[in-house]
Amino acid sequence: MTSTSVPGKRAGPGGGAGSGPGTGRSGSGPGAGPAETGRPGTTSRLDLLRGLLARPMASYYLLLFSAGLLLLIGLTMVFSATSVKAYATDGNTFAAISKQVAFAFIGLVAFWAFQRLPARTFRDLGVPVLGAALVLLVILDALLAWAKLRNLEVAKIGPLEANLLWLHIGPIQVQPSELAKLGLVLWGANVIAQKGAALGWWRELLNPLFPVVGLLFVLVGYNDLGTMLCLLAIVVGLLWAAGVRKRIFATLSVLGLAGVGLLIAVASLGAGSGEKDAENYRLLRLTSFFRTPADCGDPCYQALQARYAIDNGGWFGAGLGKSVMKWNWLPAADNDFIFAVLAEELGVVGCIVVLALFAVLAYTGFRIARRIGDPFRRLVAAAITTWLVSQAVINVGGVVGLLPITGLPLPFISDGGSALVVTLAAIGVLASFARAEPDAARALHARPPARWVRLVWAPLPPLPARRRRSEDDPRRDDPRTRRVGR
Template sequence: MRSGFTETLRGLLDRPLASYYLLLSSSALLLTIGLVMVFSATMVESYSENGDAFAIVVRQATWALVGLVGFWIAQRLPARTYRSVSRPLLVFSVILGLILLAPNFGNSVVGTDDLWIHLGPVQFQPGELAKFALLLWVADSLVRLGPRIASWRDLAVPLFPIAGLSMIIIGYSDLGTMLIIVAMFIGLLWSAGVPMRILGTLFAIALAGSALLIAFEGYRMERIVSFNRPEDFADGWGYQAIQGYYAIADGGWFGVGLGESRQKWEWLPNGHNDFIFALIAEELGVVGCLVILALFGVLVYTGFRIARRSADPFRKLVAAGVTMWLAGQAFINIGGVLGLIPITGVPLPFISDGGTALVVVLAAVGMLAGFARAEPDAAVALRARNPSRLVRFLWAPLPPAPAGAESGSSSKQTSGSRTPSG
């Protein structure tokens, strides 16, 4: 029985478009769960403030629609477009980060507030865009360097000063986002084959820089100090952690029921955002948490699978970078909620309330979906289907044919053999 299931699973994973469908299904399920949990977490607050229990989740659903449009656009773009926009996008994100550092910038129409820039009724986080921009720029730079990545001097001149400046600007106001960017940056260098001696030095520099940023802001040090003994800081930074533990303990194996949380009645701060995993544990229990972790596991597996199967070096690096970004952010968020690491205040991808984070994540996953369609076997299968122009316009154009695929396809058709399909 077990061998039969294994063979069936292996057969499904061997299909040309397995990466694409795994990515779509896991992302769609996480997004759906996120919208449901945002509604559950905000219904009391939303009704109290607006007289409408659906006000906040409708806003989040609107951002989700914007993000799906971003997914659709990103899926259609070729790799050369991402490489060409990487530099101007990085410059734009650095400018936004500098604006964020100016608390008195703007007027009643444009202004800043902690991590957000406000444009009238709309607010967005520059740090979320910086993740995407730096990912594309670093991957493009590493591909251009080629074998010279083994040289510290060749890496340092174009790469380290700009990347370091971007991280400092973002980290000054948002340490959690900077830690995600640092992990993604070092992961990209490791994926490209940068020697370990360089990676070790960069890791030490990153630790020292993080320590300085923590020491510079008193509240960050208080979070670190209250990490091991939150009960000693119940009136301050330990309060959120303690309420999160109560939510997790109340949930048990199967939870108290969807929508039945007690902690969302103004007990747990940011239960719809940073601590939404605690409310998932309370309402859906350990089983619900395991489902979330399993879906993230499928997403991470699929991202690394796309990176491994991509023929283009840029696609390979970007796919690995997006995967490390999402995996790192999920680990930092869930680890903070469970008390494994200090709380940093980053959202849980796909699930936490927050428009900018959701739009950027969906656009990044859309890019990853385009790369999945460009896997050599997937590209051959899609081109063999020869979808209509309407389908290509409404969903996605055909990926480029891999090298040697045309002649191989012609010979197969002549011999009467079948072309694999997804």
């Protein structure tokens, strides 16, 4: 006969309700659950973390936290890496950092503007942004090719001047390949979202996605193979988020490797920094990766100096501003190899902090993509996250010797105006989508901020549409779930 506890009856000192084996309050019995900690009311740290992540605006604040700290670290490291050289060149320690701060301000304005835009506006921005990037890339490549044919030292026609990756339009300097990243994300996501389930057919990929992507790869890869690899990662992120079949990815991998091989070969004809009848610098970078830096000479000079910087830093670093390698020992210390300066000054601990922030950014971006129902927003969030994370992996991998050196800057950290502005604009896109998550939108509408706050910061996102119950839902005909008037 099974005994049952009587409601309201107090348990005795030796037993009673809730004191038997497997049901003890102390949590020491064989049936104690894993969440019980031995004290009533205590909560494990894992449960606390889950509770914080379950909050409606968690994605938004995680995004601001990780991106904001990376931006702050980046400005600090740019000042540290450029102050000595700027003082020796111009007599002004703040010459380089003042420009980077100005670009950071412009990027924050772009972040604020993009955060306020609705999804429909992002769809419409894809074509003009990508079109402007293609036009600028054509002008850049044409000027460089014309200068090489005429044996000119400076590729300049009127107010237009080309300098490898940068295009000068009068006093304005822009890097078209950075604009191409954002344009490809917005345009590609819109094209794929409109095709929907038909994307599984090759003819849908061939019209118009692949031709435009192929043209973009050629225009970018002619001068910058590293950025072309980043664009390839964006395309892979878009197709992966769209659920394209694996055999299409296999074909794309073969085509991508063939394209990379072709771009490496054309460096012997003068593409990028190469010169005709000279040693192929792109092939040299690739082959030198498989050699010991101390034994391969000049091609491995950058990699070797980066290793020295990391070794000098140790676990806790030499101290902020006390890098030795930035005194003209390490080339591109403020850009491509700024992670080596960071490792020397802040040590392994500082590197772990930066990598952890990128990990938080990656988690947040994919979380936003997973929690949003709109296919276009999901594709854009996945592509932007893939772009930033893959670029960080390529840069850090090249500095520490795990990947070949490609010349890609480290997002948020490296010196560079166009890259920083476009990166902060992309974070603004993610922030707009984070506020549009279903739970976040409901929370913002439940307690809307004051009107002046919405005018200064960001308007309320649209409320998510209510889902209709499916025909086979067993709760559909349950009278307890019906509501009068609905």
